[in-house]
Amino acid sequence: MNWDDTTDAEAAAERLVGAVADGEDQAVEAALRPKDLGEFIGQEKVREQLDLVLRAARARGATADHVLLSGAPGLGKTTLSMIIAAEMEAPIRITSGPAIQHAGDLAAILSSLQEGEVLFLDEIHRMSRPAEEMLYMAMEDFRVDVVVGKGPGATAIPLELPPFTLVGATTRAGLLPPPLRDRFGFTAHMEFYGPAELERVIHRSAGLLDVGIDTTGAAEIAGRSRGTPRIANRLLRRVRDYAQVKADGRITQEIAAAALAVYEVDVRGLDRLDRGVLEALLKLFGGGPVGLSTLAVAVGEERETVEEVAEPFLVREGLLARTPRGRVATPAAWAHLGLTPPRPQSSGNGQPDLFGA
Ligand SMILES: Nc1ncnc2c1ncn2[C@@H]1O[C@H](COP(=O)(O)OP(=O)(O)OP(=O)(O)O)[C@@H](O)[C@H]1O
Numbered sequence: 001m002n003w004d005d006t007t008d009a010e011a012a013a014e015r016l017v018g019a020v021a022d023g024e025d026q027a028v029e030a031a032l033r034p035k036d037l038g039e040f041i042g043q044e045k046v047r048e049q050l051d052l053v054l055r056a057a058r059a060r061g062a063t064a065d066h067v068l069l070s071g072a073p074g075l076g077k078t079t080l081s082m083i084i085a086a087e088m089e090a091p092i093r094i095t096s097g098p099a100i101q102h103a104g105d106l107a108a109i110l111s112s113l114q115e116g117e118v119l120f121l122d123e124i125h126r127m128s129r130p131a132e133e134m135l136y137m138a139m140e141d142f143r144v145d146v147v148v149g150k151g152p153g154a155t156a157i158p159l160e161l162p163p164f165t166l167v168g169a170t171t172r173a174g175l176l177p178p179p180l181r182d183r184f185g186f187t188a189h190m191e192f193y194g195p196a197e198l199e200r201v202i203h204r205s206a207g208l209l210d211v212g213i214d215t216t217g218a219a220e221i222a223g224r225s226r227g228t229p230r231i232a233n234r235l236l237r238r239v240r241d242y243a244q245v246k247a248d249g250r251i252t253q254e255i256a257a258a259a260l261a262v263y264e265v266d267v268r269g270l271d272r273l274d275r276g277v278l279e280a281l282l283k284l285f286g287g288g289p290v291g292l293s294t295l296a297v298a299v300g301e302e303r304e305t306v307e308e309v310a311e312p313f314l315v316r317e318g319l320l321a322r323t324p325r326g327r328v329a330t331p332a333a334w335a336h337l338g339l340t341p342p343r344p345q346s347s348g349n350g351q352p353d354l355f356g357a
């Protein structure tokens with residue numbers, strides 16, 4: 001799967017079902033983060049592979065290989081990086097690609113690492129080129145060349161680094177230059193979570209937040225969480241508010257459904273924007289094909305908002321298809337909004353319509 005379509009427009013859109021962390025998320029997430037691999041829910045393959053990598057390193061008394069974590073926002077990359085440090089009983093230093101403007105910034109961080117330390121480099125695809133090139137050498141040879149002076153008189157002073165583990169995280173693995181990608185000993189691709197896994201995330205978080213919830217309540221929230229633990233935790237907090245104000249504080253299926261109806265998050269996790277786009281496509285354009293600009297005007301949104309914020313999830317859910325002729329609704333879209341598709345018109349060439357009945 002490709003999530004290179006998570007963009008600044010998505011980040012800018014404050015929405016209950018947005019996958020990018022908002023201020024409140026950041027404040028509570030620390031408390032909800034699993035602390036070790038055993039507590040980390042789902043991602044079976046990644047967990048199994050990472051467990052082997054870390055165990056082997058521990059058995060050798062060595063520093064673990066560099067790890068690249070790739071996946072959509074809110075799936076647990078930051079959480080896993082902290083777990084890696086905890087499992088290795090190593091300290092962790094946290095920085096991000098955009099924070100490293102100059103190679104010198106990186107040199108300063110690298111040269112102050114302790115032996116075995118985990119360096120977490122979030123949004124690694126947003127690092128500057130010179131910093132990236134310095135990182136190549138640091139990862140491979142645990143060495144950097146610090147350039148002193150400018151112009152013809154500049155000299156490179158080699159500096160030995162202690163062995164460390166780089167944990168890189170990216171929502172856009174496709175943007176990483178191959179030489180950087182190749183220097184990671186292990187790449188973990190994080191997938192979206194299934195409903196059963198999200199239910200476990202919700203039960204676990206409810207326990208930590210001291211909120212009563214039954215299995216039907218957790219299932220109701222899980223189904224609307226778009227495969228993303230961060231969204232599950234956020235919806236849980238909003239449902240908890242509702243349960244406290246409107247009921248006895250305990251979350252049941254009825255309470256969860258009523259609360260999320262108030263917030264306009266439907267049973268599949270579509271919000272007002274998503275439904276607006278689908279409704280326009282179905283009701284105004286008979287299910288398409290219709291051009292992006294026309295669709296955007298019809299819902300009163302910017303092109304970018306429709307394309308980058310609403311569409312990726314609609315496409316992932318199989319509700320909308322992007323075709324060369326424009327946006328097209330799938331039969332599932334008609335079913336989801338409880339509408340009947342128009343009778344397929346004969347195209348005269350004897351071929352059935354793409355999504356005709
Ligand atoms: N496997 C999991 N089990 C339980 N909780 C999880 C899991 N993965 C993520 N979470 C929860 O989801 C929240 C978001 O996770 P995290 O911050 O690690 O995501 P991320 O992939 O780093 O997102 P971003 O790309 O925005 O940085 C955390 O608060 C964490 O509690």
Ligand SMILES: [Mg+2]
Pocket residue numbers: 077078079122
């Ligand atoms: Mg993160």
